[in-house]
Amino acid sequence: MKRFALIGAAGFVAERHIRAIKETGNELVCAMDIFDVMGRMDSYFPEAEFLTSEEELVQFLKQAKAKGEPIDHLSICSPNYLHIKHIELALKNGCDVICEKPLVIDSVDLGKIKEWEAESGKKVNTVLQLRYHPTILKLKEEIEQSTEDFFDVDLKYITSRGKWYFKSWKGDAEKSGGIAANIGIHFFDMLTWIFGKVEKNKVSHYEATKASGELILGKAKVNWFLSLDADDLPEVSTKGGKRTYRSIKINGKEIEFSEGFTDLHTVTYQQILAGFGFGVEDARESICLMGC
Incomplete structure (x- = not known):
């Protein structure tokens, strides 16, 4: 013990x-x-x-x-x-x-x-912890065994937050690292773990509530979007009363990993x-x- x-x-x-x-x-x-x-x-x-x-x-x-x-x-x-x-x-x-x-x-x-x-x-x-998620482990194995050399990846993660968030340390970029550190870090770790080191990092939009950009990794081009704004939630989430939406598509195929956390x-x-x-x-x- x-x-x-x-x-x-x-x-x-x-x-x-x-x-x-x-x-x-x-x-x-x-x-x-x-x-x-x-x-x-x-x-x-x-x-x-x-x-x-x-x-x-x-x-x-x-x-x-x-x-x-x-x-x-x-x-x-x-x-x-x-x-x-x-x-x-x-x-x-x-x-x-x-x-x-x-x-x-x-x-x-x-x-x-x-x-x-x-x-x-x-x-x-x-x-x-995403490195232990069964779906992510399976995905990593599939990528390693694939005959394809390069992949197109789309990442969207929207997790809406109330007004409290911006009064807390989380809303202060100097204390939290900003939206990428607060809600994106585990996805960025997972993507680089599977698809290799960063070769190019282009941020196209960055503000307190949302950010987007493009990553070129060893084996993938990743378009990513992060948001804390409930207005960005897709209809599939709002109809179900959900305040979080996560989606990863690889070569157009959705990878479902909403459970198992x-x-x-x-x-x-x-x-x-x-x-x-x-x-x-x-x-x-x-x-x-x-x-x-």
């Missing part, structure tokens, strides 16, 4: 991490967030300590180590712009890291992480704990795509 701490416990994605810790048979020893209403903890780890500041967390990590009960992993679910700070905090206090994506929003920070890993002897893994964080934890996680270099291509 591994001992976990988690930072950013009140965020939406944090519950998936907490559940993954539970479902992999490990223990969440403490959680930290500046938001102090955390009823969700009672469903998973009611005995876990709860802290409301980074200073308290650092002190807890030091005390646990001094007592001979060190924390093995720090799971990072904090806002994007804080990831680099919290990765440093974890590594300098003797913890391996499981960090939600994007690992960082500035590619320069990837070099810092590698230096800290070398100094600490600890490992940083990130969550690239529920357990992907648990699979991610299983793989990381078995020594097969995705690290800095795995994350590099999609992070550089956003900002290099």
